[in-house]
Amino acid sequence: MNLLNPYNVNLRSGFAILNFAISKLKTMKKVVIAALSIIISLNLPAQGKFQDNAEFSGYVRGSFQGFSKNYDLTNVFAQFALKGKYSGRHTIFNAEVWFLGGHHFGEFYNKLEIMEAYAGYVSDKFDFIAGNQIVKWGRTDGFSPTDNISPRDYFFLTSDVDDQLRANLMARIKYRFNPSIDLDIIAIPFYKQSNYRFDLFDMGGMAKFGEETNPEFSFTNATLAGRLNFELPGAGFSLSYFRGYDPYHGFNLKGIELDINAPNPMPSINYSSTPYRKQTIGGDFAIPAGSWIFRGEAAWNITKGGADSLYIPLPSLAYVAAIERDMWGVMGIFQYIGRYTPSYEPIYEPQPTGTDPDQMLYYMSQMVDYQTRMFNRKIFGQQKKSNHAFAFTARKSFAYDTFTAELTAYYNITSREFLLRPKISWTIADNLSMAAGGHIMTGEKESLYDYSAPVMNGLFLELKASF
Amino acid sequence: MKSIKLIVSSLLIILLSTQISSAQNPREISKKSADAIALGSMEMTTTLKIMDAKGNTRSRTLNMASRKFGDVTKMMMKFTDPADVKGTSILIYDYEDRADEMWIYMPALKKTRRVVSNEKGKNFMGSEFTNADMSKPNIDDFEYKIISSETINGKACHVIEATPASKESLNSNGFSRKVSYIDKENYLCYKIEYYDLKGRHLKTQIIGDYRAVEGGNFFYYEMEMKNEQNGRKSVLVTDKFKAQSQMSEAQFSPSNLDK
Numbered sequence: 001m002n003l004l005n006p007y008n009v010n011l012r013s014g015f016a017i018l019n020f021a022i023s024k025l026k027t028m029k030k031v032v033i034a035a036l037s038i039i040i041s042l043n044l045p046a047q048g049k050f051q052d053n054a055e056f057s058g059y060v061r062g063s064f065q066g067f068s069k070n071y072d073l074t075n076v077f078a079q080f081a082l083k084g085k086y087s088g089r090h091t092i093f094n095a096e097v098w099f100l101g102g103h104h105f106g107e108f109y110n111k112l113e114i115m116e117a118y119a120g121y122v123s124d125k126f127d128f129i130a131g132n133q134i135v136k137w138g139r140t141d142g143f144s145p146t147d148n149i150s151p152r153d154y155f156f157l158t159s160d161v162d163d164q165l166r167a168n169l170m171a172r173i174k175y176r177f178n179p180s181i182d183l184d185i186i187a188i189p190f191y192k193q194s195n196y197r198f199d200l201f202d203m204g205g206m207a208k209f210g211e212e213t214n215p216e217f218s219f220t221n222a223t224l225a226g227r228l229n230f231e232l233p234g235a236g237f238s239l240s241y242f243r244g245y246d247p248y249h250g251f252n253l254k255g256i257e258l259d260i261n262a263p264n265p266m267p268s269i270n271y272s273s274t275p276y277r278k279q280t281i282g283g284d285f286a287i288p289a290g291s292w293i294f295r296g297e298a299a300w301n302i303t304k305g306g307a308d309s310l311y312i313p314l315p316s317l318a319y320v321a322a323i324e325r326d327m328w329g330v331m332g333i334f335q336y337i338g339r340y341t342p343s344y345e346p347i348y349e350p351q352p353t354g355t356d357p358d359q360m361l362y363y364m365s366q367m368v369d370y371q372t373r374m375f376n377r378k379i380f381g382q383q384k385k386s387n388h389a390f391a392f393t394a395r396k397s398f399a400y401d402t403f404t405a406e407l408t409a410y411y412n413i414t415s416r417e418f419l420l421r422p423k424i425s426w427t428i429a430d431n432l433s434m435a436a437g438g439h440i441m442t443g444e445k446e447s448l449y450d451y452s453a454p455v456m457n458g459l460f461l462e463l464k465a466s467f
Numbered sequence: 468m469k470s471i472k473l474i475v476s477s478l479l480i481i482l483l484s485t486q487i488s489s490a491q492n493p494r495e496i497s498k499k500s501a502d503a504i505a506l507g508s509m510e511m512t513t514t515l516k517i518m519d520a521k522g523n524t525r526s527r528t529l530n531m532a533s534r535k536f537g538d539v540t541k542m543m544m545k546f547t548d549p550a551d552v553k554g555t556s557i558l559i560y561d562y563e564d565r566a567d568e569m570w571i572y573m574p575a576l577k578k579t580r581r582v583v584s585n586e587k588g589k590n591f592m593g594s595e596f597t598n599a600d601m602s603k604p605n606i607d608d609f610e611y612k613i614i615s616s617e618t619i620n621g622k623a624c625h626v627i628e629a630t631p632a633s634k635e636s637l638n639s640n641g642f643s644r645k646v647s648y649i650d651k652e653n654y655l656c657y658k659i660e661y662y663d664l665k666g667r668h669l670k671t672q673i674i675g676d677y678r679a680v681e682g683g684n685f686f687y688y689e690m691e692m693k694n695e696q697n698g699r700k701s702v703l704v705t706d707k708f709k710a711q712s713q714m715s716e717a718q719f720s721p722s723n724l725d726k
Binding site for chain 2: 055057058092125135137138160165174178179180182231233234236248290292324326400401430431433464466467
């Protein structure tokens, strides 16, 4: 056994790694369980109803994704998730801890991640909750322009895209005017970026992605957001406001390096994931009509400096219109996803103006500027003044909900990118399920999907036991 | 004097015959049967056992609560077992004069979603029960007729056939007719036979272990649904029951489902 790489034995099977990871994490698990037990015993005398309302649960999962162009094993991991929840008359706490070990884009890792850990006061009228929380806003599925609160790890590849959601430290107040109307107010002191690893992509060899740049910790850089939500007879809708740094960040140019001592000197363009500040005024609705549900969402994103700074998008209106219906037992969701950028101006590839060193140097800097801006425009969906895309999801359960087949297709008309995501889930027993499927992305040369495909395309297989 | 006696006698006969015809009115009997069950305001814990034709059993446990506020009965269901569905919550607003509304919260999704509620015939959590079996039947959805009288478990029963009153009701409920066996004395329903859209016997529902609850109503502590075509069976056993829920209206709000 290679002591420097103890996983190589276990990696012979995608799921065998589970045993190893759990054994390594056993000590940490014991500590957490012991801590939770102490908390319970301390609270029992004070709260007679505690036992009725305390819940402990979790799951163990072995997950495999592989067969991409660049990696035979893209993402193989074992996971132990432990959840503890208490819901009393006026007290609530919730914690979810993940112990993960595996192999991720060519690197071994072992980590403990606090997914959620929050506590608070709750009542019929008013809730105040503080801690690490995941918040999801918006009434459309998968594409929600008003959902800017929680970051995502887009490279945590599992059978369920909602596993990519990550918590952030926040204080949250919910006030219910009546059972149909509530106001949700969120304050996030520390910014947390979403994770998208362009360092894994082949982007021409000159682009390098370094450390992330984050705003300084100060109250002026905090995020504030509010949502007034209505659930009225026959329709639900909301109005929302967000002010802060968007977790879905851009990339800023940090510098160009040229090693003149190299045999063939080539410039290295250094990028840093850099967030930008924005305000979003949004709204959404869901209206059932017979067997149909119509959903919609729109957000006006106000940014400053987009014309000058490479990593800041231009102000834009993002919108989604969706219809949903169950036909012959197949649940179908069809969505149109659009973005309108009123101040959009096309940019053109610079041309060299001469051959002397100064002119060439100027041309090179213009070219880097152009490429960076184009790259950020792809990320922000601002490749044209109006961007259009469609998504379709069909889901059907068989054999009394034991099997579920699901297919999601997405096509971006503007960028000509296409995604297909088939998935089959099987509930083997009450506490045991299996999922298998794949991710297939394709796009025109130098599109985001073209960069992503060699890394993220592939098949997945997952086994999950819950307790 | 003679004419007064004749008028009074006539009126009594008319009144009596009206009462008799009212008691024999199949719609009225069905309504009384639905009203006899304490579904309007209650809290309970129930276990759903789903058995396939080979006898393999799966089980789900859920807490249910319902209470009437104005013209709407609000019902909340929260799954507590098994672990893969734990925390999933469903909220239904059952209106008397318009389509129901439904929301679902799934912990993995992290948000509450409004969903279509008119699929009453859809299987409830993979069982032989349907969504319609989880709430009080809407009397206006069906047309009724008495087809016979029979004795079930020593109780004299009306045998009432109900057929969907509209195409919408037919599509929503997913059966062509149902035959209910309703106690002539206390209007408790002991058995319901469901027939599929081709008229074949589809399912048989046996309702039993009725217990009197607070408020003068009854509640069934065991309900079984057998699929006559594939041999599958589902049983709903009430573990705990409390009539007259004291839960506040705020607790039945969609924004409360994630708690």
